[in-house]
Amino acid sequence: MKDGTLSMIWEALGNDRLTTRDASERLENLFGYRCPDDLAKTLSKYRKAGTVKGEISMDLGGWVWWVDDECRSTGEDQ
Secondary structure, three states: OOOHHHHHHHHHHOOOOEEHHHHHHHHHHHHOOOOOOOHHHHHHHHHHHOOOEEEEEOOOOEEEEEOOHHHHHHHHHO
16 A cells, blocks of 8 residues: 555646656645655655656756556555
8 A cells, every 4th residue: 555645746746747846846835844864865765666657857957756557556565
């Protein structure tokens, strides 16, 4: 079962591809939540676990994050 932070991140990302900054702003707007550690570290941890996807975007000058069906099925198993 996924944890509460992952649930919030999935909801914040929705079906969009967001930069770390945009994801942080959306988390704060939706939930009044600020990640206790650096959000990039948290997203990287989830990326390594396969529950969030991310890649460097040269156009946007940083990481872009998203969730797909593969992430959701992996997260539900945890």
